[in-house]
Amino acid sequence: MTEPTLPRFASINLADGAIVDAAEVIVRRLSDMPASFHDQRAVQALLVSDPVLYRVYMPRQPGGSFGLYTATSVIEPGRVGDEYYMTKGHFHVNEGAPEVYLTLSGEGKLLMQTRDGRFEMQDMKPGVVNLIPGEWAHRTVNTGETRLVFLGVWPADAGHDYDSVYEQGFARLVLATADGPQVVPNPAYRGR
Ligand code: PAN
Ligand code: ZN
Numbered sequence: 013m014t015e016p017t018l019p020r021f022a023s024i025n026l027a028d029g030a031i032v033d034a035a036e037v038i039v040r041r042l043s044d045m046p047a048s049f050h051d052q053r054a055v056q057a058l059l060v061s062d063p064v065l066y067r068v069y070m071p072r073q074p075g076g077s078f079g080l081y082t083a084t085s086v087i088e089p090g091r092v093g094d095e096y097y098m099t100k101g102h103f104h105v106n107e108g109a110p111e112v113y114l115t116l117s118g119e120g121k122l123l124m125q126t127r128d129g130r131f132e133m134q135d136m137k138p139g140v141v142n143l144i145p146g147e148w149a150h151r152t153v154n155t156g157e158t159r160l161v162f163l164g165v166w167p168a169d170a171g172h173d174y175d176s177v178y179e180q181g182f183a184r185l186v187l188a189t190a191d192g193p194q195v196v197p198n199p200a201y202r203g204r
Contacts, residue, residue: 022071029086029161031069054093101151105171118160129204
């Protein structure tokens with residue numbers, strides 16, 4: 013008989029979304045995703061300071077042997093020109109691998125799109141659970157004045173395809189206007 017995988021737990025610092033004693037922290041700066049934003053003059057101007065856009069905190073866990081990964085994502089408030097800070101976005105390589113997000117603080121939008129050109133958007137705010145089916149690329153946008161913090165849970169065999177999203181872009185942009193966040197078609201979208 014093989015040894016059973018041991019139960020684990022993780023603690024989230026609810027003040028800032030960081031996982032206490034994280035095993036890994038992924039830090040994404042503007043220079044990691046300059047082409048994701050539509051205003052390239054704003055990108056060039058901001059690259060001088062190269063701000064941190066978001067961090068992903070991975071707890072200590074047995075990884076693949078457990079079957080699920082968990083992480084908190086913490087997106088800073090801010091904008092590149094009129095476009096809010098957001099994640100790079102990805103498809104799961106394994107289209108059978110869905111994901112659950114639970115927002116802990118802040119407010120934002122979850123953008124989702126399929127390879128055949130469907131688009132969906134959901135609000136993110138504390139207490140909201142977003143259910144992302146396996147075929148949908150997902151990107152989160154911080155439309156608030158504070159950090160957007162959410163917990164994600166996904167199958168360990170999901171895999172991440174960033175290239176498709178980075179090359180095609182997302183079908184919609186979320187822009188800051190005097191009337192609040194506006195969702196508009198992305199003229200540079202190269203998907204279907
Ligand atoms: C999340 C994301 C996280 C960062 O944990 O990985 O929010 O976004 P990017 O991975 O697009 O940079 C998730 O969806 N995991 O599958
Ligand atoms: Zn994902």
